[in-house]
Structure formats: C-alpha cells, structure tokens
Amino acid sequence: MKKALLSAALVLALAAGGYAVLLGHFYGVMKQPPVEFAQAWADTPSQLKRWVPLELLLTRARSGSLSVGERAPDFALDTPDKARTVRLADFAGKRPVVLVFGSYT
Amino acid sequence: MPALNKLYNEYRDQAEFWMIYIAEAHASDVWQLGVNKRDEVVFASPETIEERAELAAVCVRDLGIEFPAIVDDFDDRVEQAYTAWPDRLYVVDVEGRIAYKSGAGPYGFSPQGVEETLEQLVGGLQEISAVR
Numbered sequence: 001m002k003k004a005l006l007s008a009a010l011v012l013a014l015a016a017g018g019y020a021v022l023l024g025h026f027y028g029v030m031k032q033p034p035v036e037f038a039q040a041w042a043d044t045p046s047q048l049k050r051w052v053p054l055e056l057l058l059t060r061a062r063s064g065s066l067s068v069g070e071r072a073p074d075f076a077l078d079t080p081d082k083a084r085t086v087r088l089a090d091f092a093g094k095r096p097v098v099l100v101f102g103s104y105t
Numbered sequence: 106m107p108a109l110n111k112l113y114n115e116y117r118d119q120a121e122f123w124m125i126y127i128a129e130a131h132a133s134d135v136w137q138l139g140v141n142k143r144d145e146v147v148f149a150s151p152e153t154i155e156e157r158a159e160l161a162a163v164c165v166r167d168l169g170i171e172f173p174a175i176v177d178d179f180d181d182r183v184e185q186a187y188t189a190w191p192d193r194l195y196v197v198d199v200e201g202r203i204a205y206k207s208g209a210g211p212y213g214f215s216p217q218g219v220e221e222t223l224e225q226l227v228g229g230l231q232e233i234s235a236v237r
Contacts, residue, residue, distance in 0.1 A: 066188070070203050078175060102192035104160065
C-alpha cells in the first residue's frame, strides 16, 4: 500500500516536472523572434499542445520592456514601394501616432 | 482590422496611423495554421527585405487595411524594440512618449484602448487650442 502511494507520488512528480519543463520551453521561445516559436510549436505533437496555456504564456512572455510614459524608440522604415521613409520622430510636436504592428497570418 | 479602419477614418485628420508589417508568425515553412490554409493564406518566409516588402503589400491589400504601411527591417529591430509579435497596438503622444500599449495579440489586441487614448489625446489638444 505504502509502496503504491510512493510510486503514484513519483509518477505525479515526474508529470509535474515534465509539464514545467514544457511550459518553460515555450516561455523561452516566445521571448525570441516569431520563427523560433513557430518552429518549436510546429515540432510539438498535437496531444501536447492541448496542455499549453497559450494565452497565459504569450501574454507573460510578450509583455515587453516598454511602458506607458516612456519615450517610444525611434525608427525609420520604408513603405512597401520604397516611395517614402517614415521616421517616428518626424511626428513629434505635431500629431499623436497610432502604431499597428502585425503580419498577414 | 475593420475596427481600426473605422478609427482611422474618424481620427485621420488628428492622428497618424501606420501599420508596421513585421515578420510572419505563421509562414508555411514553419507553422501553418488550419484557418490560414482555408483562406489560402499560404506562403514561405521571405528571404530578402524586397520579398518582405512584397508580402507586406499583399497583406495590406488583402486584409483591406486603409491606412498606410511601412515594413520592418529584415533584422526585425523595430519588432524587437516594441515586443511586437504576434501583433500589438501602441499610441505615441505628441511628445513622443508611449500613451497606450496593448497586450500581446491576438488576446490583447484592443482597438478600444486605442480609441480611448486618442479621445484623451486629441480632446486635450482641442482644449488647449480653445484656451488660446
């Protein structure tokens, strides 16, 4: 009886440990550029994916370092047709700027 | 995106709107989503900045985004500076400071937060000019 309890506890501990490693793994790749996470996700069997709390992990791992009130990092990027280079600092003192980050998929 | 188009059309005279096209999260060679496959949104990761710019143009056109777009550098430096993937919204005020930062998308993607911030910022501007 005692032996059965012990082995049950051992199995539970191993499962919990494995789960923690899995979550830690995804948390780590979510900190990286999107391809890293995409690759890790693609390599994960679907039975395991069901156990990954994506929203919680993504919200935490992608919380970022910028906060409200901080200076927005400047950038200069081209339009897709390269007709114009847009610098964030050019709008300072003029108008607020809405930045919509995204991709197709 | 319809909600953002609507905001753009309401506020375009008072604020800048820019879509920043960042690295694809679900390119076909790494992570194909069933939903994208159904919509026939399937393509490989771009290998040059030119390819990324082409993809950006397709994205803006097919998603019906009405405001202008710019393309992140191939080293993803702006995405990294803003912790932007998978998607995220910011409002930068007239002084160049962050006035609003959404949570990480898709869960935290909130056009409503942008609208509330714009109301405050632009409303504030109007008050100042009224005093003058």
